[in-house]
Amino acid sequence: MPMLGGVRPPIAALLCALLAVAGLTALGLGTVHEQDVPQALRDAERQIAEDAADSVGTSINASARAVRRSAASDPPAGSSDPAAALRSLLPTGHPVGGGVLLDPRTGRPLAASGEKVPLAGVDAAALVRPGTGNIAPRMAVSGSGAPRVLLFARVTVPAAGRKQEENHDQAGDLTGDQEDEERELLLVVSEKVAxxxxxxxxxxxxxxxxxxxxxxxxxxxxxxxxxxxxxxxxxxxxxxxxxxxxxxxxxxxxxxxxxxxxxxxxxxxxxxxxxxxxxxxxxxxxxxxxxxxxxxxPPVKEGADHTWFALVAAGALVVVAVLVTLVLWGTMQRPLLQLHLSAARLARGVGEEPEERGERAELVRPVPVLGFGEPGRIGRALESIRRQLLGETGPEPEPPVRRRPGVRALVLVCALVIAAWGVPLLFLFNRVPAAKAVPAAAVADQRARTEAAADRVQRSLVRSRTDLAAAASALSGAPPERATEVLRREQADHPTFRSLYVLDRTGAVVRQVGKQPLRTLVHPAGGGITQVNTSGKIPAIAAYARIPTAGKAKGAKKPEDTAPAVVVAEIGVDALDDLVSRPGLGSVWVTDAHHRVLAASVGFQAFQPLPSQRLTRLVAKTDAAPGSAGTPASAVLHAGTAPGEGLSVAAAAPLAQTGPAAGLGWRVVSAEPAAALKLAAYQVQARTMLAGLLALSVGGACLGWLHIVVVRPLRTLTGCAERLAGGDRRTVLFPVHHDECGSVTRSLELLRQALVDRDRGAGADLAAVPAPSFECGSAP
Missing domain, CATH: 3.30.450 (Beta-Lactamase)
Incomplete structure (x- = not known):
């Protein structure tokens, strides 16, 4: 009869799954070979190139924004002269090689400064065409053959410079209205390629x-x-x-x-x-x-070949799979199928008409008793029922319950055999200490990338300070409306500024844009970068610059106008988080002088300590000795606090050794799990653990399936068969499974009805028979 379930599918699935795991083990471990230069070093070099490319792009973008911002600022008094206008337009704080003002109508230079700007291929009229966006930089070659980056910006200057241009134009090809109040020019700035x-x-x-x-x-x-x-x-x-x-x-x-x-x-x-x-x-x-x-x-030393280990491990799992399958087939599948056939034969024997029974061939043949445990007990019960049907014996008393090993213990033993193969692979084999597995070059690369991350943070802070100084010059002597506009434009150009405000001599906020300041500086002096607070929920980092005195500026009528003031820009912590977050660098933290976290690429609380004391000791090695600026440090150590975490490749570097950010005393710390590096030792370890985990998973799943669909129904069926053989004629047996156990249950119900009919024919007292009970099985 076709079976929808039963004992065969779980055992077959177990055999196929274990053989598949054996094949994956041989293929996965056998294909890992030690390389003279690990893939981890190649990936690290690629990521270092990406970090350097990001720094180059950020630097060029900052220069282009500085040129456009300088061109958009209000021209100072006397800037109608092209030379004076050019001097005021060249951005300060940026490495400018040369600059030139071009007339877009003629393409002729009106003023030049610094080195000669290569203008070959520059179409001034096309670049300043109305409706176009920002002019993209382009590469050029100077007269000496050196590469240069050309930065462009549109400039609006007073028309007084028009007369001077006509005096210098010997060709006399300039036309236009001499009465125009303003005119648009093209500013071209040349920079060396850094x-x-x-x-x-x-x-x-x-x-x-x-x-x-x-x-x-x-x-x-x-x-x-x-x-x-x-x-x-x-x-x-x-x-x-x-x-x-x-x-x-x-x-x-x-x-x-x-x-x-x-x-x-x-x-x-x-x-x-x-x-x-x-x-x-x-x-x-x-x-x-x-x-x-x-x-x-230096190439790493030739490592061990893992092919032999892969073949041995896969062969051992094949032996385990075949052994477990044979045991389950011989002690569970074959006896259960035999019980299905024997019970069906007995049911056919009692279902024949009296004239067709003859010598009762179906009932005369004994029931073979195969296997042990529940299948053997069911076979003995069927043999007792057969003899009762033939009248050879009466009901046999139910044997006393004893704790003997059965099919459940057999399944448990099979699970232990599979675990004996999988657990050592999961926890013991192919374990290499990270101190030996990680090459020194990988540790050096982690330190180099950490230094690059510190350099990105330092450049960003210094760039913010430089741009803020330019904004402070624009605020000098500006009316309130113009000052607010300067602050808004500065914040639009710097998304990292969460708040911009101006302080007077008493430290009070007199003008502010953006979010509410976290904390204002008290009596600031000069300019620089500072950490405003040392506690709280949000670290306050600020760049500040002195606004130049405007006592001699035109329109300064009150003493308040010339009072010294400071413009402050609070830098959002999210900007620092984005700067230090880089692929392949792991977890990165920015700490203050007391080794407390200010920003990180992972979740953190403000001013919390580093997650490991070992990291703190590593950072302490970078502290500057008297008369020095501090040096980077790196090591392989436990960087986490959770139990079971492996070793990490960690590094720490001072934020800046010189410049405005040097006095902050900040450090950048990184930790990358050693297991995340593409090293052969860790690849073998990961694949070995995966093989052990797969074997345990498929073994547990298939044996659990076998326990649910076979072992539990079989144990219930055993009790029903023994009670029926012991004289229980009241319990009606209902099959609940479409498998071997269900087939045996249906046959037992037919045998129970035949025994009841036989007792009636022998003159049994039917009135004394109580109503049937439903203790065994349940309604379908």
Missing amino acids: APAVYGEGRTGQLVDRNGKVCATAATVATTRAALAPPAGHRALPAAAANAAHAGLPTGDVSGSVLGAGHDGLRKVTGWASVAAGDGKGDAAGLGLTVLTGREV
Whole structure:
């Protein structure tokens, strides 16, 4: 008869699942091979190139915004002269190489400053066409062949400079209304291409244009002169990286790494990343720049081959699978199927008509008793019922209940056998200490990336301070309406500013835009960056700048106008969180001078300590000794507080050694779990644990399935069969499963009815028979 369930599907599924796990174990562990340069180092070099590209793009964007902001400011008195206007328009605090004012109608320069600006291919009339947005920067080549970045901005100047232009225009080709009050010019600023900032001993960095030409080169202090010269096989690498970055822009594949050939016992690892990748849609996205970083690393020693272990583990699991399947087949599946056939045979025997029974062939043949436990007990009960039907014996007393091992204990033993294979793989085998598994180069890369994160935070703070100083100059002597407009424009240009306000000499807020200040400075002096509070729910970080005295400015009529004042910008903590959050760097924290958390890439509470005392001790190693600025530190340690967490590669670096942010005493701390690194030792460990977990999971699932659909019904069926053999004719048996147990239950019910009919034929007192009970089974 077809079976919808039963004992066969769980056992077959268990065998197939365990064999599949064995195959995955052999394939997964056998394909892991030790590399002379681990993938973790190649990924780290790619991420270092991405960090450098992000810094380059941020720097170019900041310069472009500074030029546009300077061009949009109100021209000072006497700026009608083009030369004077140009001097006032050049942004302060930014590395400007040269500047020029162009007349968009003629394309001729009206004034120039600094080095000669390369204007080849610059169409001034097209750039200042009405209705266009911000003018994107572009690359150019100076007269000496050096690359330059050209920054553009539209400038509106008084028309008094028009007369001077006519005096200088010998060709006399200028036309127009001499009575115009204002005119629009084009400001072009030339900047040198800055080399990417790289960190780490022996690392070099290159900035490459879209044609593969190296624009700038940087190297760390420890880099030798020989390392700056690329090997012969790497001379085409800049062009190849530039082409790959340009081709990967539509798909987002704008970074990668290359492993060079070995020489002198070292191998060169090079990472590349497009500036447009980190810049996104900023001003630097269209320049086509690519950053290359590289360093030479010693190859790791040849590790053990895991193929033999994979084959042995997979073979052992195959043996376990076959052994468990044979045991379940011989002690559960085969006896239960035999019981199904024997019970059906007896049911056919009692269902034949008297003239068809003959010698009662179906009832004469004994019931074979196979297996142990519940199947054996059911077989003995069926044999007793057969003999009762033939009249050879009467009801047998129900045997006393004894705690003997049955099918449930058998399933438990099979589970233990599977666990004996899976548990060692899950907790014992292929465990390598992180101190030995993590190469020193990976620890150095974590330190280099932490230094880069500290540099990003430091540059952002210094840039905020520089731009705030420019805004302070614009506020000098400005009327209230104009001052408020300057503050609003400054906050629009700096989304990191949560609040901007002006303080008078007493420290009172006289003008404010943005959110409510967290805490104002008291009697500030000069300018800089400071941490306003040391407790509370939100850390208060502020940049401030002195507003120049406007005593001699035109229109200053009151003494209050010349009173010294300070403009303050509170920097949101969310901006610092975004700066330190980088892929592959792990958890990153920014701490104050007392090693308390100010910002982090993970959830934190303001001014909480670091999550581990080991991290705190690592940060303490970076503290500056008397007369020094502090040095970065890194180590492999336990960086978490939760039990069971593994080792991490941690690093700490001071925020700044010089500049306005040096006095803050901040540190940037990072911790990346060592298991997250793509190292062969951890890959083998993870796959070994996965194999053990899969074996335990499929073994538990299949044996649990077997217990639910076979063991529990079989134990219930055993009690019903023994009670029926012991003379219980009242309990009606209802099959509740469409499987072997249900078939045996249906046959037992037919046998019970035959026994009842036989007792009636023998003159049994039917009136004394109580109503049937429903203790065994339930209604279908």
